[in-house]
Amino acid sequence: MKNVVFLFLVLYAVERVIETFWKRTKSEGIIVARYSLPLILSAYVFFYLVIFWEWSRLAGPELRPAIVMIGMFTVIASVIGRNWAIKALGVYHSIHVEIRDRHQLIQSGPYRYVRNPYYLSNAIEAMGLLLVVRSRVALLTVVFVYIPLLVHRLLVEENALNKKFDGLFDEYTKHVPRIVPKLRSAGTN
Numbered sequence: 001m002k003n004v005v006f007l008f009l010v011l012y013a014v015e016r017v018i019e020t021f022w023k024r025t026k027s028e029g030i031i032v033a034r035y036s037l038p039l040i041l042s043a044y045v046f047f048y049l050v051i052f053w054e055w056s057r058l059a060g061p062e063l064r065p066a067i068v069m070i071g072m073f074t075v076i077a078s079v080i081g082r083n084w085a086i087k088a089l090g091v092y093h094s095i096h097v098e099i100r101d102r103h104q105l106i107q108s109g110p111y112r113y114v115r116n117p118y119y120l121s122n123a124i125e126a127m128g129l130l131l132v133v134r135s136r137v138a139l140l141t142v143v144f145v146y147i148p149l150l151v152h153r154l155l156v157e158e159n160a161l162n163k164k165f166d167g168l169f170d171e172y173t174k175h176v177p178r179i180v181p182k183l184r185s186a187g188t189n
Contacts (some may be wrong), residue, residue, distance in 0.1 A: 001063045005055060006050070008072055010128075013048060015079065019086075022094060027091040029100035037096050038154045043146045047126065047138060054135035064134075071131030078125035084110050085117040097157045105165050106134055113173065113181040119154045120179050123147060130148045130182060 023167070086093045088109030092100065100111035126142045162169045 001065060001068065002055070002058055005058070005063065005068060007131065008075075009052060009055060009129075012075060019079070019083070024086075024093060025103070026065065026094060027093055027100045029094070029103065031094075032097040032099060033156045034096065034152070035064075036149075036156060040146075040149050040153055043149050044139075046144035047078040047141045047146050048129075050138045050141050051129050051133055051135060053136055054133045058133060067134065071128045072135075074128030074131060076128075077120045081124065082109065082118055085121065094151060097153065097160055099160050099164050103164055105161065105168055105172060107176070111169075112176070114178050115178050116154050119150055120140055122150055139183055 052103055087113055092103060092106060114120055124144060130139055130142060158169075158173075165172075
């Protein structure tokens, strides 16, 4: 089981690098809070290194197959959610907080259910990885470093979108929750 977890972590790391830095068609814009990308990337790399460190310390009995599988499923679900968000954003997706002159406020796909599905997927991913290796050190890293940086970046992005779209963004925030989907059918007002 330990080798399966290692293979999963390596393959997922490769997937994450490709997904993050894949060259997509995009519309160039003004980058807001340029410092946020290096901060969030550093926190994520540190978190992932802690995950590998914890994996190296695992003994066979500590790996509970059911929990590992739930963690892996959660990570895979986060990939699906994040890529759905990327696809919905299309040319407006960026690894930076970036606002374009002709930017459109995307309200389709996962953006019908939550304003920040990309960030939600990242948080789900972190929880899944924690389950895979059952790491207390990684949990502390996520709770006190990664999630706060993710929340900061989310708030910076929402502030930039609010400035760009003014009343339209305000209206959107009244109907679509920030991060946790409402338990209602989409399209009902």
